Amino acid sequence: MSLEVRVRSRLSPRFQLDVAFTAAPGTTIVFGASGSGKTTLLRLVAGLQSPDEGRIAIDGRVVADTGARVHVAPPERRVGFVFQHLALFPHLTAAENIGYGLSRLPASERDARTRAIAASFGIAHLLGNRPAAISGGERQRVGLARALVTDPDVLLLDEPLSALDHETQSRIIADLRTWNDRRRIPILYVTHSQREAFALGERVLLLRGGAIAADGTPDTVLNAPSQESVAQLAGFENLLDAVVIERRPDAGVMVVRLAGIAVDLETPLMSFEAGQRIRVAIRAGDIMVAAEHPRALSARNIVGGTIGALSRQGAIVRLEVSVGVPIEVHVTPTATAALNLQTGRAVWLVIKTHSCHPVSAV
Amino acid sequence: MDWTAIALSVRLAAIVSAILLVIGVPIAYWLTFSSWRWRFLFESIVALPLVLPPTVLGFYVLLALGSRSPIGRAWERWTGHGLAFTFEALVVASVIYSLPFAVQPVAASFAQIDRTLLEASATLGVGRLRTFLRVVLPLSIDGVLAGVVLTFAHTIGEFGVVLMVGGNLPGITRTVSISIYDSVQAFDFAAANRTALLLLVFSFASLASVYALLRKPWAVAPLS
Numbered sequence: 001m002s003l004e005v006r007v008r009s010r011l012s013p014r015f016q017l018d019v020a021f022t023a024a025p026g027t028t029i030v031f032g033a034s035g036s037g038k039t040t041l042l043r044l045v046a047g048l049q050s051p052d053e054g055r056i057a058i059d060g061r062v063v064a065d066t067g068a069r070v071h072v073a074p075p076e077r078r079v080g081f082v083f084q085h086l087a088l089f090p091h092l093t094a095a096e097n098i099g100y101g102l103s104r105l106p107a108s109e110r111d112a113r114t115r116a117i118a119a120s121f122g123i124a125h126l127l128g129n130r131p132a133a134i135s136g137g138e139r140q141r142v143g144l145a146r147a148l149v150t151d152p153d154v155l156l157l158d159e160p161l162s163a164l165d166h167e168t169q170s171r172i173i174a175d176l177r178t179w180n181d182r183r184r185i186p187i188l189y190v191t192h193s194q195r196e197a198f199a200l201g202e203r204v205l206l207l208r209g210g211a212i213a214a215d216g217t218p219d220t221v222l223n224a225p226s227q228e229s230v231a232q233l234a235g236f237e238n239l240l241d242a243v244v245i246e247r248r249p250d251a252g253v254m255v256v257r258l259a260g261i262a263v264d265l266e267t268p269l270m271s272f273e274a275g276q277r278i279r280v281a282i283r284a285g286d287i288m289v290a291a292e293h294p295r296a297l298s299a300r301n302i303v304g305g306t307i308g309a310l311s312r313q314g315a316i317v318r319l320e321v322s323v324g325v326p327i328e329v330h331v332t333p334t335a336t337a338a339l340n341l342q343t344g345r346a347v348w349l350v351i352k353t354h355s356c357h358p359v360s361a362v
Numbered sequence: 363m364d365w366t367a368i369a370l371s372v373r374l375a376a377i378v379s380a381i382l383l384v385i386g387v388p389i390a391y392w393l394t395f396s397s398w399r400w401r402f403l404f405e406s407i408v409a410l411p412l413v414l415p416p417t418v419l420g421f422y423v424l425l426a427l428g429s430r431s432p433i434g435r436a437w438e439r440w441t442g443h444g445l446a447f448t449f450e451a452l453v454v455a456s457v458i459y460s461l462p463f464a465v466q467p468v469a470a471s472f473a474q475i476d477r478t479l480l481e482a483s484a485t486l487g488v489g490r491l492r493t494f495l496r497v498v499l500p501l502s503i504d505g506v507l508a509g510v511v512l513t514f515a516h517t518i519g520e521f522g523v524v525l526m527v528g529g530n531l532p533g534i535t536r537t538v539s540i541s542i543y544d545s546v547q548a549f550d551f552a553a554a555n556r557t558a559l560l561l562l563v564f565s566f567a568s569l570a571s572v573y574a575l576l577r578k579p580w581a582v583a584p585l586s
Contacts, residue, residue: 048481074484087482091500100496101486150486 001025003154003186007044007054007064017041017210023154025184027176029197029218032207038190039084041207042156045188046081047074058153080147080155084162086139088131094118094142095127101150117145121175137168144172148179155187161196173199194218194235236357237284237328244276244358253300253353256280261324266300267356277361284330286355289319290348291339301351307343310336317341321349363556366533367541374449374537375517378456379464382513385457386464387506391494393465394472409466411459420526423455427527447529452537455527456517463512467576471505472498504575511575515568519561 006020017037021028030038043049045056047063050071056064058079063072088097095114102110118124121141126134131142140160147155161169173196180187189200197204197218204221206214214221241259248254252269256278265280272278294302305323312318317336319329327349331341341347393405411419427445428434437445445451475498483493499506521539528535530544538557545554 046481046485048484074481075487075489077485078487079485081482081485083478083482085478087476087478089479089482089497100483101488103488103492103496146486 001059001153001185003045003059003188004055004057005041005045007041007051007056009040009044009049009051009054011037011040011210015210017044019205019207019210019212021205021212021215023186023188023203025180025186026202027180027187027189027200029201029204030188030190030207031192031197031204031221033192036207037210038207039158042081042158042188042190045154046079046156047072047077061153078150078153080150080152082143082147082155082157082160084158084160086131086143086160088139088143088146090131093128093130094123094134094138097131097142098127098146098149100146113149114145117149120179121145137164137172140164140168140172141175144176148183151183152185154185157187157189159190159192162191162193166195169196170199176200235283236281237330238280238282238287239359240280240282240325240327241361242278242280242358244272244274244278247274254358256356256358258323258325263303263323265303265351265356266353267358268354270358272358272360279359279361281357281359282327282351282355284318284328285316286351287327287329288350289321289329289331289335289339289341290350291341291345293348294350297350299350299352301349301353301356303349303351305347305349307341307345307347310341310343312336321347323349363553363560364536364538364541364545367536367538368557368560370449370533370536371518371538374452374456375514377453378460378517379510379514381453381457382460382464383506383510386461386509386513387468389461390465390468390472390509391498393469409462412462416459416520416522417526419459420455420523423451423458423523423527427451427454446527447531447535449528449534452524452528452535455523456520459520459523460513460516463516464509467505467508467512467572468502469505471502471508471576475501508572508575511568511572515565519565 003023008018010016017040019041030041032038044051051064051066053066062070063077064070098118099110099114102113115124118127121144123138123141126138131139161172191197201218204216204218205212206221242256243259244254245257245264246255247269249269253266254269255264255266257264267280303323305321307319308322308326309320310317312333316330317333319331321327321329329349389408424446425431426433429438429444434445479497480493483497519539524537525540530536530540538561542554542557
């Protein structure tokens with residue numbers, strides 16, 4: 001079973017969705033900022049919108065083909081769709097919501113299937129309740145169960161877990177994985193959360209401005225971005241201008257010098273030439289802080305600096321450390337207290353080679 | 363009290379409400395969910411009885427139903443008698459006259475339904491008619507009831523259209539409001555007062571029930 005998509009759809013005078021990909025069974029994460037066309041992509045696959053041009057096939061069955069004037073209506077497409085705000089029917093109980101798509105079955109079989117899937121999603125005890133009477137995580141499970149119980153050929157999930165806490169997210173993701181191990185269908189999972197992408201994705205499609213900007217495993221797409229906008233999107237707080245000084249292919253590393261200051265960083269070797277201007281992306285949480293100059297460390301990059309600003313945001317303390325250029329660092333409140341970190345204090349930043357991600361300057 | 367007229371009005375209002383329930387709900391559905399660009403023209407036609415003087419509406423209905431019109435002639439061939447100045451003519455005229463009172467509350471409650479519910483239903487393999495019966499109608503039943511009550515009350519109280527189309531035939535076309543008019547013409551103020559008071563109380567009770575159903579105090583029905 002697979003999902004083939006090749007669509008072009010102008011959504012506004014300045015924005016066009018133009019993507020082509022084939023999704024194999026398993027979870028394909030559709031990752032991107034809001035307004036990148038993620039939801040539209042799902043709606044096109046479900047038939048809730050028609051593309052201006054293109055072709056969509058589910059398991060070889062053509063459900064949309066503008067050339068052949070094919071547009072299969074949503075009820076006949078056999079897609080499961082979990083909407084961002086779930087769209088549970090407020091006047092129906094959880095059981096009636098889940099069984100809604102099974103109305104063609106005899107009542108006894110409908111009940112049996114509803115009970116079975118409710119049991120596997122841990123919501124059997126609240127089948128008699130209306131959506132308003134159950135919690136957010138439970139509602140999410142009802143929404144998932146309702147879409148899955150019809151045995152769809154493809155499953156579309158539009159940020160289904162964004163409103164939930166991490167623990168509930170993890171449990172539902174585990175349930176979804178279990179389900180998908182048994183029923184191998186393509187799942188398109190729209191999210192802008194890296195956590196969900198890493199937890200679920202076998203493959204990530206990075207959508208930017210309506211086009212696929214990157215396609216690969218969560219690790220390659222989200223951890224080692226090759227374009228700056230990708231880095232920003234994936235939440236790298238630090239983007240530092242630098243020049244490649246030296247390539248060491250034997251060690252798999254290269255040395256770059258931060259622009260304007262005499263600070264060298266060792267980074268993974270990437271296809272940049274010596275002398276080329278690049279940028280280095282570093283997550284604030286990947287940087288360690290030492291109160292004294294550390295010795296005998298495996299980390300290759302140790303940079304001295306001064307704390308310019310310090311602010312607490314919930315469970316993290318945000319430091320701005322000047323090493324000639326400002327670098328954002330996140331540490332815990334306990335570390336802040338233990339190291340007596342405060343504005344004006346001299347510190348050393350410790351950055352592992354593989355926490356430095358070289359990206360092209362343009 | 364002119365019980366004959368009251369019974370006639372109630373019968374007329376019940377029939378008109380039933381007819382408008384059947385044709386008003388689909389019209390409201392179409393007005394709400396159609397994306398046809400000229401829809402506003404149809405909306406205007408439906409709302410026309412709200413602003414048109416009853417005499418104007420009655421006049422054209424009379425012409426349309428008269429023995430010179432194709433409708434009137436067809437009716438005559440079918441039933442053996444003319445359509446104008448009959449109870450059936452009152453029904454036709456009242457259906458047209460009360461159309462906005464049936465359609466607008468229903469359309470307003472349809473419009474409040476979250477469209478993603480309809481999309482969810484579609485992706486679950488359920489077609490439009492069944493979606494309407496299982497999602498749209500249950501979620502807008504208050505609007506439908508309001509439409510029925512308003513239609514009923516409005517038909518009970520109508521005067522100008524009835525007079526134009528039906529005349530004043532006791533037991534056939536003399537409705538409550540015409541009966542009041544007759545009483546006043548005959549200087550029987552006591553009889554006029556009794557019937558008028560009955561209509562007043564009834565109208566208030568109808569509106570109170572509609573507002574209780576809709577619970578939106580400032581949206582003066584019909585909602586436009």
